[in-house]
Amino acid sequence: MRMTPQRQLVLDAVVALDHSTPEQVCKHVQQTTPTVNITTIYRTLDLLEQLGLVRHAHIGHGAPTYSARDHEHVHLVCHRCDSVEEVPCGLLDELSGTLSARYGFKLDASHVALSGTCRNCLNGEN
């Protein structure tokens, strides 16, 4: 594996943007180097994920969003207004323990978003 300029650009973009879709990463990279192709973005995101440098989460219905590996938290996604709130992974510690004990399932808290209704929407503000 060579840390090519393209790959460095993609990694930098993921770190800089945070929660960004492949499309957004592409746009950002192309501001500096317009020749970089979206295919390379996809291939590089896969690669960086295999290397453990980035990870993706499924937030809502659209494209997944990528973040740097060390940026870990749980996402609360409102299915009414699509807002995303970040809360500490620690909130899932107990659930994680239960799932492990009862089902042998090792929870990866930061990978998925928890869906529900946010405070504002509950109060009828949206």
Added chain:
Amino acid sequence: MRMTPQRQLVLDAVVALDHSTPEQVCKHVQQTTPTVNITTIYRTLDLLEQLGLVRHAHIGHGAPTYSARDHEHVHLVCHRCDSVEEVPCGLLDELSGTLSARYGFKLDASHVALSGTCRNCLNGEN
């Protein structure tokens, strides 16, 4: 809104199949009535969801899966072998309470899948 034959067929299929993608619902409906179009499946699933008769969950990377509204549970998806296990929503009650109290967020436990590694994969059986 008229409960047309197509709509009844879609609802029946969702109930019968459980956790089925729009594509799978379509295949099932077309066994009885081959003329029903996939567009109608999508439109009807949306409609039935608005009426509260079905709901969808995002399991893994592909298409969402639809189930009857009363069929509620949490999905544990293994991101290594893609197996899906169902566990009671009650497991999230405490988390749900915490999120509500601290963030005003009303969790919808059955909407999303929890991602992680399943027992078999942890034991190196896959």
Added chain:
DNA sequence: TTAAGTGCAAAGAGTTTGCAAATAA
């Protein structure tokens, strides 16, 4: 000079949209 990496075009899944024909109030 060989293997890895890239860009480009095309294809593929999944989904939505526009519109005209069919259906039922």
Added chain:
DNA sequence: TTATTTGCAAACTCTTTGCACTTAA
């Protein structure tokens, strides 16, 4: 009649694949 519903084709988003060209070891 008139609004609703449907089927069909086309478009659209997101992602992957095949292949030739480029690049660095």
